[in-house]
Amino acid sequence: MRDAGAQREPVTGLRVVSARADWRGVGQGVFGPGEWRSLAAALGLSPRECGIVRAVFDGASEKDTARELGLSPHTVHTYLWRIYRKLHVQSREELLVRVFAEFRSLSPRALARKK
Numbered sequence: 001m002r003d004a005g006a007q008r009e010p011v012t013g014l015r016v017v018s019a020r021a022d023w024r025g026v027g028q029g030v031f032g033p034g035e036w037r038s039l040a041a042a043l044g045l046s047p048r049e050c051g052i053v054r055a056v057f058d059g060a061s062e063k064d065t066a067r068e069l070g071l072s073p074h075t076v077h078t079y080l081w082r083i084y085r086k087l088h089v090q091s092r093e094e095l096l097v098r099v100f101a102e103f104r105s106l107s108p109r110a111l112a113r114k115k
Helices: 033-043 049-059 063-070 075-085 092-105 108-113
Strands: none
Touching: 033 049, 049 063, 049 075, 049 092, 063 075, 063 108, 075 092
């Protein structure tokens, strides 16, 4: 248990992101191409579904994702809904947690093979 009189160390080096546009492209760098392929295989995602999940990691809206992938927003919505069902999640946040959990469960050997 903490001492009630103890002071916390200040957090330094954090950058506050104020606008969604500042997040653009961040998700693409979370995992390398080989890691994305391993995750897609482990989760049973098609290449198109993997592209949708990568857009979710970027924080892209359905409309932005549709424009980027050359699809209609309705098609992106349908893909996202099917991905949710396939992975047993109900939101973008749960999808991110599910993908990270799967990544943690992948063996280093599986990740090394896909590079």
